[in-house]
Amino acid sequence: MDRxxxxxxxxxxxxxxxxxxxIGFGFALAGQRALSRYVTAWTRFHALCARLILGIHTRIEGRLPEGPALIAAKxxxxxxxxxLVRILPFPAVVVKRELTDFPGWRWVTALYGLVPVDREASAKALRAMLKAAERLxxxxxxxxxxxxxxxxxxGEEPPLQAGFAGLYRAMGMPVVPVAIDSGRLWPRKGPKHRGIVTFRFGAPIPPGLPRAEIERRVHEAINALHH
Known part of the structure; x- marks a missing residue:
């Protein structure tokens, strides 16, 4: 049945x-506010399909951020x-560049607030990501x-990528870590399984901490559901 x-x-x-x-191109022409509402409707469609067809539900633990924050998620x-786009109020999102490189699509994704980053994480790529994030x-x-x-x-807990510390320093926002255990129900390959995915929002971590400390605290918090 899962298959x-x-x-x-x-x-x-x-x-x-x-x-x-x-249809999204038309909403983009109407401006950012119309596009954001349309994107939120699309994420609700995704959640509805996941719930009704796959039997996958979301459980939220902790408190959602009450103001702008850097959301660091598993x-x-x-x-x-x-x-996360559905749950949070109109967030911008850092995504791999391949998701924004379709013909004519880069303008739409930039209008919404997707921040592209290259997989190789070169110095040039990181500078471009920081520039786009600072505009947001x-x-x-x-x-x-x-x-x-x-x-x-x-269960995997790789170290944080270098771009996170740069964003943390440049944005000057509190960080809200989010532990998520979706992989046990939604594997990269193979059928998806019924169940509940937990989104555990941690307490805000203030800006201005040394790199080693912020990386340690975020790494522990986003992997909290493994322990």
Missing amino acids: LRSLVFSIVFLTGTAMAIA HESMYETLE NTEHRSLVIFPEGTRVRP
């Missing part, structure tokens, strides 16, 4: 997403990339980053 549900989910969600992308599946700082929005750099398997 059948996963197949049905892929057909329904990907078909709906293809339509959403085509990354085990695609699920949290859309759920003037909009008083939270910024979501997956500081381990890529999706990992459940």
Whole structure:
């Protein structure tokens, strides 16, 4: 049944997403506010498909940030990339550049507030990411980053990537770490499974801490569900 549900989910969600992308250009022409509402509606569609077809639900622990913050989240599946946009009020998101490089799409993603970063994390790529993130700082929005750099398997705890410390220093925001255990239900390969994905929001960590301390505290907090 898991394989059948996963197949049905892929057909329904990907078909709906293809339509959403085509329509999204029109909402982008109407401005950022219209586009943000449209993107939120798309993430609600994703959550509805996950709940009704896959039997996957979200449980939130802790308190959501009350103001702009750097949201440092665990990354085990695609699920949290859309759920965090649904849960949080209009956040910007750091994403791999490949997701923004479709013809004509870069303008739309930039208008919404996606911050592209190259996988190789070169000095040039990090400077470009910081420049884009600093522009968002003037909009008083939270910024979501997956500081381990890529999706990992459940239980894996790689060190944080260098770009996180640079963003932390440049943005001057408190950090809200988020532990997520989606990988056990939503593996990179194979069928998805019924169950509850926990999003555990940690206490805000103030800006201005030394690099070693902020990385240690964030690393511990986003991996808290493993212990």
